[in-house]
Amino acid sequence: MAGIEQAVLGSVLDTNGERAICRFGREVLQTSRKLAEGDHPAAVSVGGLVKIAVSGRLLFGTLSDLTADRDDANSVVATVEYMGEGPCGPDGNVLQFRRGLSLYPQPGDPVQFASTEDLRRIYAPPELPHIQIGTVYPTQDVRAPVLFDMLMGRHFAVLGSSGTGKSTTVTMMLDRIIQKAAHGHVVILDPHGEYAKAFGSAAQVWDVGNLQLPYWAMNLEEHCEAFITSGDEHRTVDANILAKCLLKARTRNIQFGDTTKFTPDSPISYQLSNLIDALEEEAGKLERLADSHRYTQLRLTIEQFFHDRRYRFIFNPEFASHSLEKLLGDLLRIPVADKPISIIDLAGVPTEIINVVVSTLTRMILDYAIWAPREQRKPVLLVCEEAHRYLPRVRSTVTRSVERQLERIAREGRKYGVCLGLVTQRPSELSETALSQCGTILSMRLNNLNDQAQLRACMSEGARAMVDVIATLKNRECVISGDGVPVPMRVLIDTVAEDRKPASDDPVFSTSWSQDAGAELLNETVNRWRKER
Incomplete structure (x- = not known):
């Protein structure tokens, strides 16, 4: 297998500062196809990695397309988007990879498979705090590291069409984060009540039944x-x-x-x-x-x-005597008391007041960060599900307070230790200002062309080649790029235990409709409806 990995695919035809045009032999590609059946990393496909040897260094790039060579029936023309480089070791693999290029190939330079060992070294977690969230495509065992401080310190976004596993991915990431830092401070704005069971005893859930948000705040x-x-x-x-x-x-x-x-x-x-x-x-x-x-x-x-x-959870005369210190402590988990996550279940909040509620909560988080003594300030992660609801791309004639507060956090929050995690299924409907502030983009499958175009616009240069596969990603697969990862990567996200999955699964009609329901269902439904809980 090592011989195949070191085989020459072809050579460089043309190059510029961003990409190289290469010619590959069909015979080698046929070998690659056989390897693909075993999910071997040497398989050449769109989104895969190749390397070019130049003056004792290895330049790595991502394949963005493969087309038939009209001048040679035995060849294929490929576009390689440059990603980074490193010195070539005695075994022919890269020694220490870094992003960006210091030199460029010339026409005729050989192109090879990126070997399994190359991938291990490229995606090896640096000597920095990190979490591992999945397996790098197309390997079976190369783990995908996400840099803890870079992810949190520069905002991030999780994108993906409905049903692709966004909520489960967010749950898994946050679980890894609090395992890494048990005294964290995470606030989740949960418009559908999905996350209540996802974190067990590690989360404090607030809803209209127990939330006491005083009107005077x-x-x-x-x-x-x-x-x-x-x-x-x-x-x-x-x-x-x-x-x-x-x-x-x-x-x-x-x-x-x-x-x-x-x-x-x-x-x-x-x-x-x-x-x-x-x-x-x-x-x-x-x-x-x-x-x-x-x-x-x-x-x-x-x-x-x-x-x-x-x-009554907000406009209650009895709240006049409540303290701001307790409100902030409950919301931000200060002290943590073994519950680093605060989930704000907004499902029961009346539509007429929900934007005011979210505005008040998010503004208080930023105001806390601004006024806290710098040497004692505790950073906060604010995760906003269905972010396009509160940060729309197209504004109404009157700008809502919630839009103003969240965009303020997007622009200024990093200075004060407030990280914004935006989760949305419609990036094309999300504020460009907010999305452009996200240093790390994690994108799952996007079916809508407008959403794909928006993603392409905000992706880093080295990752744009991977956008072409966004529409064909499987559930739990994603493309990650930006400051939070060593290099752009396609990742199969780790699974989450059934009892920790958010309540966002689609209804199983074939099972539900296979049996009848009795009057008890209606009685319970009406009872909860009237009591609004």
Whole structure:
């Protein structure tokens, strides 16, 4: 087998700074096809690796396409996208691989298979903290390392069409991360309630039944988004009214010292009654009674939220006495108390308020990071499932607070130790600003052409050749590129135990419809519906 791996595939025909055009003999390719049946790494295929010997060094590249040679029926023309290089050892394999090229091949230079030992050394984990998440294609035992600090320190994205295994992959990665760092601080925004069982006792799950997000933690923008329903014509007027009254309500809390330094955005608790009183006081100062209807409408809207039990997890008068320290401790797992993961199950949050809730939570995470003493600050990983919901590519006429906060984290979070993990099935619908800030891209199968084009645009040069195989990846397969991996790689992700898989599997209709359901199902359904839990 070693002789086959060292066999010459062909030679370089043409080259530039990014790629080489090569000619391979069909006879060698037939040998490669036989090797492919055994999943041998010497198999030549799109996305596979080859090497070119140049002046005592080995240059490695990824095959991006294979076409018939019109001038020679016994040959095939291949495009090789450059990836990196290393010195050639006495055994003909690379000694120490690094990304980028210091020299380039010339026409006529020989092209060979990348051997099994080459792949081991290329993908060998460097002397840096890392996690292993799968097996490098097309090998059986070469492990795929992801650099811990580079992944977390520069944001990352997990992309893939529905059913390709995104949630399971995220679960496996986070599990490896907390195994590596048991005192981590991970927050997952879970819009479908998928992750509740995925981490067992290592996670604290918050939902509308036990989450206590005090209304006063909202800033002015979030108050306005929740309480002001008027259109553009009157929105500014109502926002000014709310700002003045909100500041009055906050300044009545003398517990935190000099109230003259308070602003409508200050995280100072206030009593609901104080906000209502402020609205009535301001309305009473008006010269014309007819002008007071805006104050009255605002007061009625606020009271409606506080009286609606669907919003009791946020608009609850009893939360006026809650502390910000406890809220941050619960959310960020400080101290960890053997539960480094905080899952925010948003499935039960009413649609009307979900963007305000996510905005408040994400802003608080960044504000914590900004104000924490630098020498004591604990980095936080924020994982945002269905990220295109909150960070859309196409904006509405009014920018939502959640978009502003998440894009702020994408741009500035790294400076303060907040890592953003974006998970989406539609990268073409995700904010370009946010996706461009992700230093590592992990892409599973993408069926949509627009999504593939968006992926191609954000992939690093050395990985673009692999985008061509994105539409044909199997479930659990992915292409990883960027700062978090030594080189771009195609990986078969490790499996996750059945009891740790997120609840995102498709329904099995053939099994479910093979037996009837009784009235008990409807009784239980209606009971849960009415109680909303």
